[in-house]
Amino acid sequence: MQHTTSKFEFRxxxxxxxxxxxxxxxxxxxxxxxxxxxxxTTATVKALYTDQVKAAGxxxxxxxxxxxxxRPGAERIxxxxxxxxxxxxxxxxxxxxxxxxxxxxxxIRKITEAGAEFSSHxxxxxxxxxxxxxxxxxxxxxxxxxxxxxxxxxxxxxxSEVERAMQLxxxxxxxxxxxxxxxxxxxxxxxxxxxxxIVQGGTDAALRRVSAEALVDMDFPGYAIGGLAVGExxxxxxxxxxxxxxxxxxxxxxxxxxxxTPLDLIEAVARxxxxxxCVMPTRNGRHxxxxxxxxxxxxxxxxxxxxxxxxxxxSSCPAARDYSxxxxxxLVKSGEYLGAMLISWANTWFYQELMQAMRDxxxxxxxxxxxxxxxxxxxxxxxxxxx
Amino acid sequence: MQHTTSKFEFRxxxxxxxxxxxxxxxxxxxxxxxxxxxxxTTATVKALYTDQVKAAGxxxxxxxxxxxxxRPGAERIxxxxxxxxxxxxxxxxxxxxxxxxxxxxxxIRKITEAGAEFSSHxxxxxxxxxxxxxxxxxxxxxxxxxxxxxxxxxxxxxxSEVERAMQLxxxxxxxxxxxxxxxxxxxxxxxxxxxxxIVQGGTDAALRRVSAEALVDMDFPGYAIGGLAVGExxxxxxxxxxxxxxxxxxxxxxxxxxxxTPLDLIEAVARxxxxxxCVMPTRNGRHxxxxxxxxxxxxxxxxxxxxxxxxxxxSSCPAARDYSxxxxxxLVKSGEYLGAMLISWANTWFYQELMQAMRDxxxxxxxxxxxxxxxxxxxxxxxxxxx
Numbered sequence: 082m083q084h085t086t087s088k089f090e091f092r093x094x095x096x097x098x099x100x101x102x103x104x105x106x107x108x109x110x111x112x113x114x115x116x117x118x119x120x121x122t123t124a125t126v127k128a129l130y131t132d133q134v135k136a137a138g139x140x141x142x143x144x145x146x147x148x149x150x151x152r153p154g155a156e157r158i159x160x161x162x163x164x165x166x167x168x169x170x171x172x173x174x175x176x177x178x179x180x181x182x183x184x185x186x187x188x189i190r191k192i193t194e195a196g197a198e199f200s201s202h203x204x205x206x207x208x209x210x211x212x213x214x215x216x217x218x219x220x221x222x223x224x225x226x227x228x229x230x231x232x233x234x235x236x237x238x239x240x241s242e243v244e245r246a247m248q249l250x251x252x253x254x255x256x257x258x259x260x261x262x263x264x265x266x267x268x269x270x271x272x273x274x275x276x277x278x279i280v281q282g283g284t285d286a287a288l289r290r291v292s293a294e295a296l297v298d299m300d301f302p303g304y305a306i307g308g309l310a311v312g313e314x315x316x317x318x319x320x321x322x323x324x325x326x327x328x329x330x331x332x333x334x335x336x337x338x339x340x341x342t343p344l345d346l347i348e349a350v351a352r353x354x355x356x357x358x359c360v361m362p363t364r365n366g367r368h369x370x371x372x373x374x375x376x377x378x379x380x381x382x383x384x385x386x387x388x389x390x391x392x393x394x395x396s397s398c399p400a401a402r403d404y405s406x407x408x409x410x411x412l413v414k415s416g417e418y419l420g421a422m423l424i425s426w427a428n429t430w431f432y433q434e435l436m437q438a439m440r441d442x443x444x445x446x447x448x449x450x451x452x453x454x455x456x457x458x459x460x461x462x463x464x465x466x467x468x
Numbered sequence: 469m470q471h472t473t474s475k476f477e478f479r480x481x482x483x484x485x486x487x488x489x490x491x492x493x494x495x496x497x498x499x500x501x502x503x504x505x506x507x508x509t510t511a512t513v514k515a516l517y518t519d520q521v522k523a524a525g526x527x528x529x530x531x532x533x534x535x536x537x538x539r540p541g542a543e544r545i546x547x548x549x550x551x552x553x554x555x556x557x558x559x560x561x562x563x564x565x566x567x568x569x570x571x572x573x574x575x576i577r578k579i580t581e582a583g584a585e586f587s588s589h590x591x592x593x594x595x596x597x598x599x600x601x602x603x604x605x606x607x608x609x610x611x612x613x614x615x616x617x618x619x620x621x622x623x624x625x626x627x628s629e630v631e632r633a634m635q636l637x638x639x640x641x642x643x644x645x646x647x648x649x650x651x652x653x654x655x656x657x658x659x660x661x662x663x664x665x666i667v668q669g670g671t672d673a674a675l676r677r678v679s680a681e682a683l684v685d686m687d688f689p690g691y692a693i694g695g696l697a698v699g700e701x702x703x704x705x706x707x708x709x710x711x712x713x714x715x716x717x718x719x720x721x722x723x724x725x726x727x728x729t730p731l732d733l734i735e736a737v738a739r740x741x742x743x744x745x746c747v748m749p750t751r752n753g754r755h756x757x758x759x760x761x762x763x764x765x766x767x768x769x770x771x772x773x774x775x776x777x778x779x780x781x782x783s784s785c786p787a788a789r790d791y792s793x794x795x796x797x798x799l800v801k802s803g804e805y806l807g808a809m810l811i812s813w814a815n816t817w818f819y820q821e822l823m824q825a826m827r828d829x830x831x832x833x834x835x836x837x838x839x840x841x842x843x844x845x846x847x848x849x850x851x852x853x854x855x
Contacts, residue, residue, distance in 0.1 A: 123798075123802045124795070124798065125799060125802075125804050127804065127806075128806070128809070130806070152801065153794070153798045157773070160774060161774060161776060161794050161795075167795055168795065169790065169791065387544060387548060389549070403556065404556065405548065407540070407548050407554070408554055408555065408556075410540075411539070411540045411554075412511075412512060414539065415539060417514065418808060418809070419514075419517070422515070422517075
């Protein structure tokens, strides 16, 4: 059931251990938490129709400021009526600030107090992103949840470098907030839209605490944990989460950016995270790797060549239920569009089923039990650190 | 309304000038003619779900023997239950004989009286196709309409070479027919399946007549005109059609292979052709070229960048009706899957709407009038010969 609201609002509905079930109310619809946001980088969740994303159970999707500012351009999307109507997605959209992609995709970049100068990975054209410009772009796109502009450094890094970037991100948080409030005053953002802060500080517990406490003092409607899932590995990610979450307010949603595997999601929810985004379901879908209730299935593997069984008989997704593994194997081996379409669909659906199962388990007060059973079933191996 | 039948049967329902409306009854459903068959080369109509192909109005699709024998293999598809269930298409399927693709895709080939030796374009493995093996493969796939094995030469060619290939194809027609009858006797093909002959003879009217008359003497349930749309140009294709069709029986369906543009289809129907197949709707869809009731639209063109109008407001296809040209332009420029998915969908739908409009115009006895109006609207230019 959809509630309507003119304001952005978070409600905590149930807890099971530290795991939280809640809902974020926005004018464009309710976001059931814990929530997984499919990534629609360039105004499309790759290889899926928005109807499929919605039917999979997603309440909210993510768009990337960096990609959209370069192509087709934020001003252009604004002239065309905003990102929602452009891509035919009526529900809430969260946009990142562009900071992370500037670091990971752009070249010839220069970070100063003012912001980040960089060259487009598409055509080499020069651009500038600052807290003010990032918020302006996000308002032009019309996203429902916007993110502060931050500096996300590569790990491992010297502590002094991690601290410098974290402190810069705090100053950029202030400037992002001012820019967002100004946009509201000017009618460019409404009461139903919200700006989230991003906690930084690498894997250093003390720095994370400094960052979290400073941001909480600024009073944002939601808090993200940024700078993780960049190669530090599963265990270090979790310990960093444990060092951060206690300093975030219980009454606000917590968003772990860019995460992750099914195991990552379960462990992070167990520690009190409410929101996630990751390209994993769709990117793996394009490479023939499927997520199922019995673990990962690599459809490139020759053992599926004559397997008439469906990908996942427990799934209610047509892609996982109505096609044989033999056919999916053939499509993947042949490099056919339909292979990417079907497996991305099945994976996106699986991630939403996983979130629904977590929400149910929390409501029923049996999250830990559910998590233990599910982790055993999925057989996921914790990622080792590479950084 | 679907009729059921245990036999393959063609019924002529109406004529308007030389244009014919009819239906082919098969155990898997009725094929309304004139019919356009979307091409599902490797057991998938590229970038489309079979539900979309069906909803677009297609009664029958085409599969390619050459591609399927190489990957995943005809015996494998047979073990998996046949092509229909493999790719989830319940309606009739026509398979070609592999002859054309051996000539156009394979390398190191040798044509002898026995058949064609060639190397796979996928992995270089050596294969042999003969009339007997082609029919065996088509029976293993389980296709409803099968094609004789033929030699399709490149044009232009010496008359003696055209005649040699045509005569060889006649002998292969005999052998294909014997092989198909043997398959029927052995229960590998049923009464509801049919084998079509292929008229060859290049653009030489006399050779086409020789070929047609010889094949008619052999009494096939349907006749294809092969070896056209290989670069001879629109006018020469039509004059060759005019030199061939009078020698084919009125009571049997006529299939013009590998054709074509909307203009080609209209002109060929005007001359009495009943069936077509072509990769044009899907291949162009993957390259950003759309067919609409107001002519072709190149969505790569920058003039669509801020065009909020739909691709084709007259289409009932969601892809043509519900998305802006600006969004399609963005998807195409970004190389996104969804661009290929939407435009292939719109094109496949347009082709089916075009066939339905032709069928209606024939029933109403106003085909010539409709054709003149439609050609003017579509503004299609006849293709020039390149060979």
